[in-house]
Amino acid sequence: MMAEEGEKQTVAARPIGELAPAEQTLTIRQLLDLGGSTLDLRVVAGQKGLDNVIKTSEWNRPGVAFAGFLEVFAHDRIQILGNTELSYLHSLSPRTCRNHIKRIFRYAIPCFIVTSRYDIPPEITQLAEARNIPVLKSGLPTARFVAYLAHVLEPVFAPSMTVHGVLLDVYGLGVLLLGESGAGKSECALELVHRGHRLVADDVVLLRRRSKSVVVGSSSPLTKHHMEVRGLGIIDVEALFGAGAVCDEKTVDLVIWLEPRQAGKEYDRLGIEDQKRTVFDVEIPEYVIPVEPGRNLSILVEVAAMNQRLKSTGFNPARSLNERLIKHMQTKDESRRMNDEV
Structure with missing residues (x-):
């Protein structure tokens, strides 16, 4: 039966079925293969940790963590060090800087990616080698790098x-x-x-x-x-x-x-x-x-x-045909009523 005039009918959507989600992980080595040229990445330290696993497309900037607040430190994400983080570390005394960096390296971190124009503190590269945590360097500005990184990671972790x-x-x-x-x-x-x-x-x-x-x-x-x-x-x-x-x-x-x-x-x-x-x-x-x-x-x-x-x-x-049929029937009914009145 055709729909009434102006009515738009939709059958309730049904699910595609009970399906198992695909595994979603990425190693640092695979990240370099997928987006090494796009992201302008090169390995600075921690070469032995290239098989570390990335489990999320989200990233973190650990500026507050370097300052000592580690209550909500998202250590399981890629850590991006930009001008803000490295300029803060360079402003500290060598001893304080070393202590702050050591606290960060107690966590299991997939990798660090540096997008800053500042030199990387030697404590970071030394601890990265010791803990097998890769440190990567990109020549891109932080904002552009983050946009490109999202483009690389989202298809993998969608x-x-x-x-x-x-x-x-x-x-x-x-x-x-x-x-x-x-x-x-x-x-x-x-x-x-x-x-x-x-x-x-x-x-x-x-x-x-x-x-x-x-x-x-x-x-x-x-x-x-x-x-x-x-x-x-x-x-x-x-x-x-x-x-x-x-x-x-x-x-x-x-x-x-x-x-x-x-x-x-x-x-x-x-x-x-x-x-x-x-x-x-x-x-x-x-x-x-x-x-x-x-x-x-x-x-x-x-x-x-x-x-x-x-x-x-x-x-x-x-629906177009349905509307034309309805109009035709309405016109016919109206004509019949007019003839009956005459």
């Missing part, structure tokens, strides 16, 4: 999970195909790649929340650009179809659930109601497509993607 499905770029939209094993996800994805769309991930899709309303999907590095197709085995999509047939990551804009047609189940025939799927508390539009012999799933997915692009502009074809 909330993440893995899901069984296929992620593709279809007409510029990230389309996540979900469904039970054997529903035809990989076969549908292969047909879409053959039709010119791009594969992001098959079988295991890594999802990360980049911001409050953005979920990004990518592939496992081990299975990147590969697909498993029943009857064919493992295929290398990039080798078969070229570099233009694959994509490293994509924002998830649409979820399509594939399932064998269930007798007696009512499927959406109008498209007036908006169905949603929740991922990290982010609501993503969803279509449920019944699978049965003779249906061309790849074309249905293409049309679903194009229709979603149209909806994102504010135009819903089903």
Whole structure:
């Protein structure tokens, strides 16, 4: 039944499922590999501690800790030493400076990163070598370095999970195909790649929340650009179809659930109601497509993607038709009443 005039219906969003979060850690060595050039980093001391683990994307400036207040010292974070911290240390007598630095080094700190123009006190480098705590130096100003550091760390420590499905770029939209094993996800994805769309991930899709309303999907590095197709085995999509047939990551804009047609189940025939799927508390539009012999799933997915692009502009074809039908019926009823009055 079509909606009443002016009514906008939305189906309650359902979660994507019970998924285990991916492990989120980073070593200092990996930080250097990921952002060494961007962050302009070099190792000054503590080379043996490059396998120390970073467990959070947050960082700390230990100025108050150097002054002696350690009650709320966030020692498990990257410690950034800028002009403020080092100018304070240089203002102290050698003995006082040494005592303050020793108190800091009692804690298990992942690393220190110096962004100051001041020389690093020798006590810091000596204790760093003794405690295997890396001291890194960057030539960037502190404010710019912190902005770049956040850009490097946030993708690593963003909330993440893995899901069984296929992620593709279809007409510029990230389309996540979900469904039970054997529903035809990989076969549908292969047909879409053959039709010119791009594969992001098959079988295991890594999802990360980049911001409050953005979920990004990518592939496992081990299975990147590969697909498993029943009857064919493992295929290398990039080798078969070229570099233009694959994509490293994509924002998830649409979820399509594939399932064998269930007798007696009512499927959406109008498209007036908006169905949603929740991922990290982010609501993503969803279509449920019944699978049965003779249906061309790849074309249905293409049309679903194009229709979603149209909806994102504010135009819903089903609601537009519904409104026209309602207006037509109202006009017809009004005309009938006028004729009855005459």
